[in-house]
Amino acid sequence: MIVMKVAKFGGSSLADGAQLKKVIKIIVADDKRQVIVTSAPGKRDKNDTKVTDLLITYAKQTLQRQDTSAICQAIFDRYLAIAQYFALPEENLTELHKILFELKDHVYPDAKYLMAAFKAHGERLNAYLIAKILNHLGIKARFINPKEVGFLVTSEPNNATVLPQTYQALAQLPVGEERLIVPGFFGLTKEGQIATFSRGGSDITGAILACALKAECYENFTDVDAIYVANPKIVTDPAAITTMTYREMRELAYAGFSVFHDEAIIPAIQGQVPINVKNTNHPELPGTWIVPETDFMPTQTITGVVNSNHFSALYLHKYLLNKEVGATLKLLEIMYKYQISYEHMPSGIDDLTIIFDSDLLTPETKQLMCEDIQAALQPDQLEWIDDYAIIMVVGEGMRDHKGVTQKIIDSVSEHDIGIHMINQGASRISLMLGTKRADAANAVKYIYQTFFEEENK
Structure with a gap:
């Protein structure tokens, strides 16, 4: 061979x-x-x-x-x-x-x-x-x-x-x-x-x-010379990522890392082929390696922080929603009817938020979906939130450090940025925050400062 x-x-x-x-x-x-x-x-x-x-x-x-x-x-x-x-x-x-x-x-x-x-x-x-x-x-x-x-x-x-x-x-x-x-x-x-x-x-x-x-x-x-921890348009001279895992890249690419197409990770994972992102103008530089999770040893608590503004959220409130058998199924059937996939669905006992990619929605689709949801579930409150952004904080090192979630939240809330949603995956390598679009870039900046400027002093 x-x-x-x-x-x-x-x-x-x-x-x-x-x-x-x-x-x-x-x-x-x-x-x-x-x-x-x-x-x-x-x-x-x-x-x-x-x-x-x-x-x-x-x-x-x-x-x-x-x-x-x-x-x-x-x-x-x-x-x-x-x-x-x-x-x-x-x-x-x-x-x-x-x-x-x-x-x-x-x-x-x-x-x-x-x-x-x-x-x-x-x-x-x-x-x-x-x-x-x-x-x-x-x-x-x-x-x-x-x-x-x-x-x-x-x-x-x-x-x-x-x-x-x-x-x-x-x-x-x-x-x-x-x-x-x-x-x-x-x-x-x-x-x-x-x-x-x-x-x-x-x-x-x-x-x-x-x-x-x-x-x-x-x-x-x-x-570009490498993939960076944060968008250089938001953070001045951000740190370069030397090595990251497939799943870190997948999480970050989903939320806005545009250097590498997120769907391209899948064939690489299937073949366990390492990826090296390099600069044509400076090929002598090491660039960023994207590698399997096996034997990977993180050197930082977080690997990257990114925001994306192309989201909308549908907020639903109904008392005893958690007791209503089949409520989520009804919602999924309505989304299937309009051929719309959802991105996330964080919920509480009486509340549920469905986050969508705004590019998939039209005003007509949003209105028709709301009419169907109102008829099927009869919620006490149903509201579209179009002013919605997502911040993704990703890092294999997050699993091994206590208090990371609180540190992330504090770095944002200390600057009077409201958090609409918090969602952590089961892998514990990523945390998602929902904010207003106007606050998203600053949230990225403050999280970066906390983990890459203050930690490394």
């Missing part, structure tokens, strides 16, 4: 020729980097547009039967500029040009599948181009078409998940003879249609390949 690594590069790492030059240097610096997963070219500067967003515009113009020649040319020019940086003759892009300009002529099952196919081509065309450039530079490489290797996903055009048989198919990839360049973000349904993972899903592709190929590790190259 070949000892190898899977390396994924984000959009900022592949935005232009100068960035790709750094990526190529990283690839050739380690012979173990055999499988390379590409994102679509990202922004070259803050005023630029990502190629994926250009493709979304192309898709919308196609659906509206508008002239798409200008947007197609703008997209092609992004790839052409990268090719020209490496003196790759334009005739090498003939097939790329054909695929791009003919996207609008294909027949798709519906608008969602059309959108998925257009978005996926940011990654597909970039992988195709990078393979061409590597071979032009004398580095043996091969473009891997997900359709040809059996990368199968579920039939949800813009929120697909991988099918189990994909792992067996990918395990057959011929690793070792040349670098394999694989586009991230998408796969094919059993019906042969392109379907994408959720936005940022190239992380997922890399994790799936690392699991299938039993990689030594999965390197995820991005534009």
Whole structure:
């Protein structure tokens, strides 16, 4: 068995020729980097547009039967500029040009599948181009078409998940003879249609390949030196996390850590493949390792603290609610009726709060759900709380320290921040607080100060 690594590069790492030059240097610096997963070219500067967003515009113009020649040319020019940086003759892009300009002529099952196919081509065309450039530079490489290797996903055009048989198919990839360049973000349904993972899903592709190929590790190259304890936009110069566990990352990613896609943790866990998040611009730095829980020894009480404002809560009060058999079942049936999943459901003897992802709710859905809940349970009070944020405090070290919960609460309440909800998981490695959205960032700042500034004095 070949000892190898899977390396994924984000959009900022592949935005232009100068960035790709750094990526190529990283690839050739380690012979173990055999499988390379590409994102679509990202922004070259803050005023630029990502190629994926250009493709979304192309898709919308196609659906509206508008002239798409200008947007197609703008997209092609992004790839052409990268090719020209490496003196790759334009005739090498003939097939790329054909695929791009003919996207609008294909027949798709519906608008969602059309959108998925257009978005996926940011990654597909970039992988195709990078393979061409590597071979032009004398580095043996091969473009891997997900359709040809059996990368199968579920039939949800813009929120697909991988099918189990994909792992067996990918395990057959011929690793070792040349670098394999694989586009991230998408796969094919059993019906042969392109379907994408959720936005940022190239992380997922890399994790799936690392699991299938039993990689030594999965390197995820991005534009930050490491994953930090807190958001640098909230906390000035926060501490970097050197090592964390899968479940710590999963908890933190769920609540807002955007450096690594939370769904990408699952394939890594299944394959027990360590993940190393590194910076393309500073590859010599150690980055952050995400590892199995086995034999992990925490060095800090908490590993990270993060907030997310995209939540809403439905508060229900009814006397003797705890005595009402089947009350929770009725609530679940109503949510199932509207195909809405809930995030958390903390409760008391007479009270219950259901926390939802706001992005899943519409005003109409909220009104209809309330009407059904009122009819089914006849609560004394039923109220939507839209001004809701969640703060997640996570750390394997929390289990081994007494008084951590009180310390967290005190660090927030001492600054007159009201806490709407407290919820601790059975694993005892995370604590969730509910606050007003306006208070969330300050809550993160005060918790960080307590555990990383005052503790380390």
